[in-house]
Amino acid sequence: MLTSKFEDLKAYLKGKSVLITTHESVDLDGFVSCYILKIFFTNYFNTKTTLYLSEFSKTTREYLQKVSQKFRELDFSFNENVDISKLDLIFILDTNNLAQVSVFDKLNITSAQIPFIFIDHHLNLKNDYKNNLTSLNIINDEISSTSEIIYDMCEFFNFALELPYKFLLISAILTDSGFFKYGNNDTIMRISRLLDEKLDLQEILSTLEFEQEISEKIARIKALQRLKLIRSKDWLIGTTHVSSFEAGVASLLINLGLDVSIVYSEKKRTFRISTRAKKSVCLKTGLHLGKILKEVAEEYEGSGGGHDGAASLNGANELKKVLNKIIEKIKQILN
Ligand SMILES: [Mn+2]
Incomplete structure (x- = not known):
């Protein structure tokens, strides 16, 4: 209490x-x-x-x-x-x-x-x-x-x-x-x-209604153009990248119909990954993105965490490997 x-x-x-x-x-x-x-x-x-x-x-x-x-x-x-x-x-x-x-x-x-x-x-x-x-x-x-x-x-x-x-x-x-x-x-x-x-x-x-800036609208549309779809059994995972607004884009992908979304943005020396999952998917499978991102971040000297259905990771090393690791861990739990 x-x-x-x-x-x-x-x-x-x-x-x-x-x-x-x-x-x-x-x-x-x-x-x-x-x-x-x-x-x-x-x-x-x-x-x-x-x-x-x-x-x-x-x-x-x-x-x-x-x-x-x-x-x-x-x-x-x-x-x-x-x-x-x-x-x-x-x-x-x-x-x-x-x-x-x-x-x-x-x-x-x-x-x-x-x-x-x-x-x-x-x-x-x-x-x-x-x-x-x-x-x-x-x-x-x-x-x-x-x-x-x-x-x-x-x-x-x-x-x-x-x-x-x-x-x-x-x-x-x-x-x-x-x-x-x-x-x-x-x-x-x-x-x-x-x-x-x-x-x-x-x-x-x-x-609480906010008009999006043109840069955010463009980021969202580009994210959709770059979207890669992964099907794991009947679950749909989407990955894409933007230069900013990754969190908003990750939520957008869930609204679009994906079960899990992974959106990354690369800066000069660092990168940030935002992930989202449908609540029903978390409840049904026990998926907890916050735990997954924390584990992966620790392995690659980044920092990460969050909730079951929304989490992010900040890192500087091995973006590709980090992404693959996250996808692999998500798939493991979904299957
Ligand atoms: Mn808060």
Whole structure:
């Protein structure tokens, strides 16, 4: 249960000064979970709390623009000066992989200097990081978003959330749960408790519609032109490559009718692979892309992980071999 973790956290936080951060290219769930956690810590525990957020993804920026027009009282300026000499603790949200976190580099601290805690909903990589307070980590990959964990915490301590904060939480939960596609009963229950007479679901949905840029449209079409189909029994696996937007393309391929999609993009020295699988395929066969990509990444000195139906890998060596290994492992499980 998370509730005893919340109590432990409360005890540990006493008198500490904390920094909250998330992964790079901050998505909506990363942003909202950090933002609400800061509000909660500041107002409920009286904890001195600083936010450190690296560059936002394009959709996050667009979303924040729309929301700040609706709720003019919300303050989305984050140029906080971080005085690291006064920091006791760092919270890292929406990832449990330090390779995706820039705070240590950017603030010129080593991860060994200040203890840190993960709050996350991705597969627990159980990396043996020195100074990670593992007993206080809250990592649960059965929850569809980090924002839900933060909301659970607010509810547990009876912390009342103002309307704009509810709006933000609902937006993040809807996005990360794929509009309930990756959610469960609890996801719907939380949204239902968050909804308010004064909150209009249709309005929230409309702020979550984003127009694609022409470059993304072209990437999608090119990805389809390059698509290679692998049939394994009655399962269809598709592989293709793009120069960016690999995650969106991987989802597109699933909507198109593939059971599993593998999309890679090669940069100068590195590459990134995004994979998706139909939920029904995962349930039926036990396929877990996050586990497969983690295993393969370890073998080739990359980093990888994620959920059963959505996972990614960052690497620098042997792209062809890595791809073949992933395909082989997927086939093994499907057969
Ligand atoms: Mn998330």
